[in-house]
Amino acid sequence: MTVSTETYIAAGSLSGSNDQSRRQRRTFPTIMISLMTVAALIAGWTALSLYQIISPIFLPSPLSVGRSFVNLVTVGFVDSTLAQHTGASLLRIFAALFASVFIGIPVGLAIASSRVGKGIFDPIVEFLRPLPPLAYLPLIIIWVGIGETSKIVVISLAMLPAIILSTVAGVKSVSSDRINAARSFGATTAQVLRHVTLPSALPSILTGVRIALGAGWSTLVAAELVAATRGLGFMIQAAAQFLVTDVVISGILAIAAIAFLLETIARLIERRLVPWGSRL
Amino acid sequence: MGTPGPSKAFAVSILSFENVSLDYGAAAKTGKLVLGAINLSLRADEFVAVIGRSGSGKTSLLNLAAGFIAPSNGRIAIDGVTIDRPGADRAVVFQDDALYPWLNARDNIAFPLALRSVPRADRFEAAEKLLNHVGLPGAGDKKIWELSGGMRQRVGIARALASSPRFLLLDEPLGALDALTRGKMQELLLTIWSQSGAGVLLITHSIEEALLLATRVVVLSPDPGRIAADIPVSFGREVLAGQPVRTIKKQNAFHSLQETLTDLIHDEQAERAA
Numbered sequence: 026m027t028v029s030t031e032t033y034i035a036a037g038s039l040s041g042s043n044d045q046s047r048r049q050r051r052t053f054p055t056i057m058i059s060l061m062t063v064a065a066l067i068a069g070w071t072a073l074s075l076y077q078i079i080s081p082i083f084l085p086s087p088l089s090v091g092r093s094f095v096n097l098v099t100v101g102f103v104d105s106t107l108a109q110h111t112g113a114s115l116l117r118i119f120a121a122l123f124a125s126v127f128i129g130i131p132v133g134l135a136i137a138s139s140r141v142g143k144g145i146f147d148p149i150v151e152f153l154r155p156l157p158p159l160a161y162l163p164l165i166i167i168w169v170g171i172g173e174t175s176k177i178v179v180i181s182l183a184m185l186p187a188i189i190l191s192t193v194a195g196v197k198s199v200s201s202d203r204i205n206a207a208r209s210f211g212a213t214t215a216q217v218l219r220h221v222t223l224p225s226a227l228p229s230i231l232t233g234v235r236i237a238l239g240a241g242w243s244t245l246v247a248a249e250l251v252a253a254t255r256g257l258g259f260m261i262q263a264a265a266q267f268l269v270t271d272v273v274i275s276g277i278l279a280i281a282a283i284a285f286l287l288e289t290i291a292r293l294i295e296r297r298l299v300p301w302g303s304r305l
Numbered sequence: 306m307g308t309p310g311p312s313k314a315f316a317v318s319i320l321s322f323e324n325v326s327l328d329y330g331a332a333a334k335t336g337k338l339v340l341g342a343i344n345l346s347l348r349a350d351e352f353v354a355v356i357g358r359s360g361s362g363k364t365s366l367l368n369l370a371a372g373f374i375a376p377s378n379g380r381i382a383i384d385g386v387t388i389d390r391p392g393a394d395r396a397v398v399f400q401d402d403a404l405y406p407w408l409n410a411r412d413n414i415a416f417p418l419a420l421r422s423v424p425r426a427d428r429f430e431a432a433e434k435l436l437n438h439v440g441l442p443g444a445g446d447k448k449i450w451e452l453s454g455g456m457r458q459r460v461g462i463a464r465a466l467a468s469s470p471r472f473l474l475l476d477e478p479l480g481a482l483d484a485l486t487r488g489k490m491q492e493l494l495l496t497i498w499s500q501s502g503a504g505v506l507l508i509t510h511s512i513e514e515a516l517l518l519a520t521r522v523v524v525l526s527p528d529p530g531r532i533a534a535d536i537p538v539s540f541g542r543e544v545l546a547g548q549p550v551r552t553i554k555k556q557n558a559f560h561s562l563q564e565t566l567t568d569l570i571h572d573e574q575a576e577r578a579a
């Protein structure tokens with residue numbers, strides 16, 4: 026009974042027959058269901074705005090959002106085009122990523138390979154990890170001011186735990202045979218680290234980087250709320266203050282699209298750098 | 306074939322266990338001896354096979370020789386010099402190949418040379434030679450995950466050879482291979498031993514393999530691991546001389562040794578059960 030109900034739901038079929046629903050599932054890929062869902066959402070949105078069920082101030086029509094998107098690309102909003110806002114945001118993300126990789130990998134190595142390192146850094150990471158970045162943003166601003174640094178610091182802090190923990194996991198899972206093999210060929214401790222431990226941990230570290238990018242990107246808007254003059258988060262915030270809802274929605278769509286793009290690029294890089302992945 | 310190695314011209318290296326015992330210490334909690342008072346020496350022109358039940362301490366013995374772990378008592382030495390860490394004079398081949406997937410087959414083989422900063426061109430040349438030697442000509446550019454289990458072990462053996470060790474320490478390198486591949490690899494091990502001038506310590510579960518390859522078969526009995534027998538054999542020479550393995554295995558001498566060794570391992574089990 027349960028099984029047939031699940032099949033029924035998965036196939037999105039109205040017919041009760043098991044045979045039929047199985048056939049329909051084969052000819053009806055999940056991606057189509059997703060596309061139809063998106064189409065339905067846009068249709069609903071169009072209807073809501075077309076018949077002014079919701080005021081355009083709160084929900085502009087898809088068409089006017091599209092128009093505002095084009096306008097954002099060509100003319101811009103609050104003194105910068107969409108490309109410039111995006112560029113400013115990406116610059117912050119990558120500066121933060123660079124900083125957190127630069128700090129996170131050595132810290133991860135220290136935690137994984139030394140008792141003292143674990144003793145020192147473990148509590149700090151465990152303290153930082155569950156904190157929402159918004160909670161410490163004000164403190165960072167008090168400490169380093171409201172300039173570019175505070176934004177990069179906050180995004181880095183949001184990224185750090187993922188990178189540290191994935192490095193630890195990667196280093197801990199290196200097979201002792203791989204390390205012993207190198208030692209039996211006369212490798213020094215530094216050579217083992219450089220030629221065996223790090224490459225072995227690389228798949229895990231790259232997964233951490235991908236997760237960190239996601240965490241950083243979702244912290245971006247919060248970080249840009251304060252005293253920024255450019256950036257997607259700032260643009261949305263400014264537009265919201267002037268109740269320019271179409272720009273807000275365009276900004277949200279842009280943020281989602283770039284997040285998706287970053288994820289895709291990160292996966293491509295992963296596949297390129299560690300083609301063995303989980304195979305070995 | 307005769308006795309391998311011109312032992313008159315220079316002294317052959319000797320790896321020796323002197324009264325070695327081992328327990329895995331407080332970490333293991335049991336505190337029981339894994340190896341007790343082992344005395345064993347391995348000349349660099351010998352092929353010593355170690356057999357014994359699972360848990361008798363074979364891998365522990367090899368790890369001691371490799372320097373991965375330290376004995377609780379006694380010492381291990383090469384030519385009288387105590388070993389206290391792994392070194393390039395003892396190369397290890399593992400049951401799970403322990404190759405590096407971020408390097409292709411050639412660079413895996415050249416890895417020991419890269420550690421010693423051998424120039425790239427020389428590394429390349431040496432690796433190509435070794436690839437031919439282990440029967441993988443032209444496979445240098447292959448990724449590790451594109452190789453079969455047998456091919457991976459060949460690469461692992463070539464990598465150990467690249468290190469030009471005085472002793473090759475092999476922990477069931479053929480354990481995971483099918484019978485046919487295993488037979489071919491056994492011949493390869495023999496050839497390598499006779500040509501490389503390195504002493505071989507081979508751990509195996511197969512009595513037959515031990516008899517076919519070794520110049521000495523050492524039986525390890527468990528709890529604590531000690532040497533129950535140390536028997537010189539010479540079937541390997543016949544294999545090297547080109548005699549088919551099947552006819553060698555039909556000899557009475559082979560059969561009786563096979564039985565003796567089987568009894569030695571089984572007696573221990575009977576003793577334990579009693």
Ligand SMILES: Nc1ncnc2c1ncn2[C@@H]1O[C@H](COP(=O)(O)OP(=O)(O)OP(=O)(O)O)[C@@H](O)[C@H]1O
Nearest residue numbers: 329332333339357358359360361362363364365366
């Ligand atoms: N790292 C370790 N810590 C604690 N005990 C260990 C460790 N390694 C091995 N032992 C114990 O030492 C004994 C011998 O183990 P060892 O691996 O040397 O046996 P083996 O003869 O190689 O067995 P197998 O044929 O199954 O590979 C076993 O009782 C095992 O539980």
Ligand SMILES: [Mg+2]
Nearest residue numbers: 363364365476
């Ligand atoms: Mg073992």
